[in-house]
Amino acid sequence: MPDNAAPRLSRASASTRPPAPVRAVHLGLGAFHRAHQAVYTMSDSDWGIAAYTFRNTTLPRTLTEQDGLYTLQVRGDGKPRAEIVDAISRAHPGGDTDRWLADLASPDVALLTLTITEPGYRTGGHGSAIDRVVAGLRGRHRAGGDPIALVPCDNLPGNGGVLRDALAAATREEDAAFRAWLEEHVSFVDTVVDRITPAATDEDAATAARLTGFADHAPVVTEPFSEWLLAGRFPLGRPAWENAGARFVDDLAAFQQRKLWFLNGAHTLLAYTGPALGCTTVDEAMQHPTLMALTESWWDTAARHATLPEEDLRDYRQRLLQRFASPGIRHHLLHIAVNGSQKIPARILPVLRAERSAGRLPEPAVAVLAGWLIHLRDREVADPRADELVALARSGNGARQVVATVDSELAEDGALISAVDDYVEHLRSAG
Numbered sequence: 367m368p369d370n371a372a373p374r375l376s377r378a379s380a381s382t383r384p385p386a387p388v389r390a391v392h393l394g395l396g397a398f399h400r401a402h403q404a405v406y407t408m409s410d411s412d413w414g415i416a417a418y419t420f421r422n423t424t425l426p427r428t429l430t431e432q433d434g435l436y437t438l439q440v441r442g443d444g445k446p447r448a449e450i451v452d453a454i455s456r457a458h459p460g461g462d463t464d465r466w467l468a469d470l471a472s473p474d475v476a477l478l479t480l481t482i483t484e485p486g487y488r489t490g491g492h493g494s495a496i497d498r499v500v501a502g503l504r505g506r507h508r509a510g511g512d513p514i515a516l517v518p519c520d521n522l523p524g525n526g527g528v529l530r531d532a533l534a535a536a537t538r539e540e541d542a543a544f545r546a547w548l549e550e551h552v553s554f555v556d557t558v559v560d561r562i563t564p565a566a567t568d569e570d571a572a573t574a575a576r577l578t579g580f581a582d583h584a585p586v587v588t589e590p591f592s593e594w595l596l597a598g599r600f601p602l603g604r605p606a607w608e609n610a611g612a613r614f615v616d617d618l619a620a621f622q623q624r625k626l627w628f629l630n631g632a633h634t635l636l637a638y639t640g641p642a643l644g645c646t647t648v649d650e651a652m653q654h655p656t657l658m659a660l661t662e663s664w665w666d667t668a669a670r671h672a673t674l675p676e677e678d679l680r681d682y683r684q685r686l687l688q689r690f691a692s693p694g695i696r697h698h699l700l701h702i703a704v705n706g707s708q709k710i711p712a713r714i715l716p717v718l719r720a721e722r723s724a725g726r727l728p729e730p731a732v733a734v735l736a737g738w739l740i741h742l743r744d745r746e747v748a749d750p751r752a753d754e755l756v757a758l759a760r761s762g763n764g765a766r767q768v769v770a771t772v773d774s775e776l777a778e779d780g781a782l783i784s785a786v787d788d789y790v791e792h793l794r795s796a797g
């Protein structure tokens with residue numbers, strides 16, 4: 367718990383600047399936005415953020431009590447360092463619809479960033495994140511139609527295009543003038559985002575108070591490493607994110623592949639095999655010889671199909687080993703294990719398909735699928751397809767049926783499916 371004897375964090379107690387004018391809106395206010403995009407935005411004092419959650423009402427209330435401020439604890443191998451982040455000018459629950467519509471209609475607002483998780487782009491319908499974005503853009507069109515940049519910051523390949531497609535599908539029935547405006551005046555920016563940011567604990571709040579002298583009820587813990595690569599247009603301008611190290615490039619594909627296969631792919635591997643072998647966090651898994659060997663083997667396998675030069679991949683792997691093993695970051699494997707049906711296709715299957723085409727059956731990819739099966743059989747599952755997946759995993763022909771939900775061709779690959787079944791037994795006996 368935060369230290370109640372310490373004064374509550376606020377702009378007055380911390381003597382920070384007044385809130386900057388709102389020129390950016392965010393949807394999906396969680397830990398990651400606050401460790402990443404908000405920190406980059408803080409480097410340009412002309413830009414303030416109006417941040418909206420999707421369902422959570424507690425976090426915006428807490429942040430409002432703290433004038434939008436929170437403590438960012440950066441933890442690596444040495445002593446933790448803490449900074450007060452002041453980029454969020456206003457925080458709102460998603461239910462604050464009038465404010466959301468007014469912000470998105472405002473000509474002062476130049477961009478909308480999103481961290482709505484992987485399923486957020488797939489699940490449409492009333493009340494969904496996509497539905498809210500469409501409502502906001504419809505209002506903007508009616509209010510004069512100033513252009514806007516949409517900047518998705520979730521771990522999806524081609525996330526700008528994924529958002530564009532989701533909005534196109536959701537507006538198919540809308541009037542032609544609105545659809546034409548969407549095509550001409552809404553820019554979809556592709557991004558690669560990277561900063562490992564686990565959920566903060568009560569103990570982290572106590573540490574934040576010790577480091578800053580302020581009681582913070584919404585602290586964030588993150589690692590020293592941070593990366594943001596972007597490709598796309600900002601028709602009404604943007605914060606000088608490059609002040610904080612963001613890089614603007616023409617083509618992100620190779621970087622996206624590196625991030626999703628090497629970092630997120632290894633996370634997914636550990637998230638499904640680690641708990642089966644008795645590990646709870648990523649740093650703990652890095653101490654386990656079997657998991658370490660599987661991770662290295664996954665990286666060797668992915669490197670055979672990656673676009674970036676070998677030297678670049680070697681450096682990236684070296685850095686990942688340090689980041690994953692860092693004792694400062696307690697990243698829970700079961701948090702990473704959520705939404706497997708949305709993550710495995712981007713992180714694991716492209717490499718597995720390429721390997722099968724070359725006649726190989728890579729152990730780490732088999733291990734991911736086997737671990738996923740065990741997860742679906744034994745754990746409480748958070749996934750937009752949870753009901754279907756859990757029923758299939760627990761049925762007679764589980765491996766084939768679960769693999770079929772993510773790739774129908776791989777599900778017909780007899781050698782792969784029997785290797786997955788055998789690996790389930792192997793993990794169970796090893797655990």
Ligand SMILES: NC(=O)c1ccc[n+]([C@@H]2O[C@H](COP(=O)([O-])OP(=O)(O)OC[C@H]3O[C@@H](n4cnc5c(N)ncnc54)[C@H](O)[C@@H]3O)[C@@H](O)[C@H]2O)c1
Pocket residue numbers: 393394395396397398399418419420421422481482483484485486489494495519520521559560561562563564
């Ligand atoms: N935490 C990280 O290390 C990290 C790093 C890179 C990218 N990301 C991306 O950011 C996302 C959020 O991570 P976080 O650490 O902030 O998590 P979090 O749990 O702190 O916050 C998640 C946010 O997403 C919203 N959300 C959840 N399900 C949704 C849905 N179906 N539709 C719309 N919004 C939804 C929640 O309301 C909340 O605002 C991840 O899913 C990932 O795509 C996270």
Ligand SMILES: O=P(O)(O)OC[C@@H](O)[C@@H](O)[C@H](O)[C@H](O)CO
Pocket residue numbers: 484521559560561562563629630633634701702
């Ligand atoms: O955040 P998710 O759920 O997409 O995936 C879990 C982790 O792999 C991810 O959060 C990483 O920590 C992050 O992508 C690091 O930049």
